[in-house]
Amino acid sequence: MDISHTEENYLKAIFKISERNGKPASTNAISNEMNTTAASVTDMVKRLSDKTLIHYERYRGVTLTGQGEQIATHLIRKHRLWEVFLVDKLHFSWDEVHEIAEQLEHIKSKRLVERLDEYLGFPKFDPHGDPIPDADGNFTIRKQALLSELKTGEQGPVVGVHDHTTAFLQYLDRMELVLGTTVKVLEYFEYDESMRVLINNEREQLLSKKVCQNLFVQKQ
Amino acid sequence: MDISHTEENYLKAIFKISERNGKPASTNAISNEMNTTAASVTDMVKRLSDKTLIHYERYRGVTLTGQGEQIATHLIRKHRLWEVFLVDKLHFSWDEVHEIAEQLEHIKSKRLVERLDEYLGFPKFDPHGDPIPDADGNFTIRKQALLSELKTGEQGPVVGVHDHTTAFLQYLDRMELVLGTTVKVLEYFEYDESMRVLINNEREQLLSKKVCQNLFVQKQ
DNA sequence: AAAAATTTTTAGATTAACTTAAAAATATGT
């Protein structure tokens, strides 16, 4: 059975939505994620159901079958491995790689993925700190919290971002808040929910509510 | 203007055919190269003509416009650069890379190609000895001849293959006739057009007519 | 130069992926 580029993207969207909301993906949620119409989704969802890649009952939303989930996680695996390649080997910055990886993830070759993984040193996380699933679709789980959830005095290394937009990533670059940087909460301002933090035990910095709510820090 | 995966493949086919035959690509030649029907080609050729990527007059064959040629050579550039990547960095063998590169060549990102080129050390030839065009579509030209065209006593390094099939490439691997190997013609047998050659000034080898007609050797 | 063979184009259909607009089903508010 072969599966189109488009079908793959639908499966990935369904995976993301279900993971995010912890429940079946609605037609509207999918159309929104895919920048298409609800009618197109209904159409596609029938086809994916015929191929037993999803469970679908009209008006009840969509979940992935084992097969469908396997394809979705494999796409994510490829996407994130390619992102590592682009950053580590070709020296792209972390805000430039998403769109290219969006194309590269559709390249079909089992051996290519295996060799790329090996070449990159079997990385477990991509340049944004997102976990790279293994060949069976298992993600490494890490104890993490948003910086905004830490209490005064708590600290940890920055391990990921919640917001993946170029704007945020470039902001972090300018602040020299790369992955691995240690952040310690010195003071919390209830007024605007901002924080004064100590970065790498060296310099102090004021971070806005929005920034704190989008930075993942490793726990304990 | 955007151009589909399929349209790109047509342009590449037209480029190859015109280059091979030194005249406009016929509908049949294209349908043959693309494994499709003449009717499909006529259809597509109209669309490419509307986009001013080719010159087309019915019953008279097809040539590429400047724009079309630019796209075709850029595809070849990407294809061959990716082949170098697969062989040099991921350690694929030269008979395994064509199909993967066939997919990778469609990835759209100017910066990616530039960075890949740099990462690979600006190679001028791919793993099969085919020239890699530069960003302007110019190919490095090399003085070469088929081994079968050499006279007794002449010699040169192997620089390319005419036949790109897996069977031939694997045969060369088994014979340890990789690119760079020096071959000297010791004797020519008129009977079956085979040759006795000296390889790397070390060992003698008998090569069949077919092999000699598919190996490129650097001249003078 | 006419007949035969080949090549190319047109005509008519199909499929995947998409759209808009209307109808149907489900969910929500009072």
Place this chain on the structure above:
DNA sequence: ACATATTTTTAAGTTAATCTAAAAATTTTT
């Protein structure tokens, strides 16, 4: 619980890319 709002599906149609079969144009043969 019923009217209203929202979500989802169906219906009908479009476009790119393909196909088969038949017609038309070109080339080759004699």
